[in-house]
Amino acid sequence: MADSGDYEVGYGRPPKSSRFRKGKSGNPGGRRKRRGPIKIDPLRILDEVFSVQRGGQTRQMSAKEIELRRIVKRAVQDKHFPSIVHLLALFDKHACTEQPQTSGVVTLPTNSMPHRMASLILEKFQLPPKDWKKRHLAWGRKQYAATMTDREREYEAAGILP
Template identity: 35%
Template sequence: MTDTARKPIFRQRPRLSQPAASATQDYEVGYGKPPKTTRFKPGQSGNPRGRPKGSPNVRTIVRDLMSEKVLVETGRGKRKVPVIMALIMRKRAEAMKGDHRSAAFLLTLYSEAVPDTTEQHSKSQSAEELSESDRAILEAYEADLARRLGKDGE
């Protein structure tokens, strides 16, 4: 081995010269307080070369593609329907032929798209909304139930 000293593997970064504190700088620069010269100017975007306004995003593209009309042959002839409708019609045809996956998909889609109206009706009708005759029936039922439970418990 030679006696020459090895150079360090890492290099030191050149130090950036700090601007001299001037009379215009009346605040301390630090974490969360950038120098005023490096801040965004009023009306300047944080990403000036980002997505331009008005250009479609993924949601808009998907919505436009799925609502585009295509020609479909049905039992009544050819007609133009949106792509999403054509896909659902295809799944319906597959389910009717016995495809269990298509049937499960359609049932899930239906349950999400069409909420159960009987469940909403039962939740909306509370005990305060019952008529006098309904209350009398419920009280008679409760009394009969209490009488039966009393006899069974003895």
């Protein structure tokens, strides 16, 4: 059955007269609307207060505090290494660790070591002098030689320790 000319009407080929109706869209449902990024305020969520039971008493704690307590528990009780590392990183980030106080006296492993070289080793490895190894001393000599001042070169040439 031909409507006009050589156009054949059949499956998937409606008659030309009824193909496009006036006022009717070709895609009534339209393209699905895109969904944008989900807007979440993580700080607000972490500041949210929850009721927690500890030792038979109900306390109010923020999500931050609950998570930190969970990390500390895993690190201390379970000896979970990633939790320990995370905790130490947090302590370091927020300056919660104390530097050990010394009397200010450092006994050098050899008498021919400049004090600045010893201080470089102490800053890098934070070891007491009795635990210094050959690799620590080699690293210190290398750093000291690379950062020597003119005055230190003069002292070294004269055989004087600065």
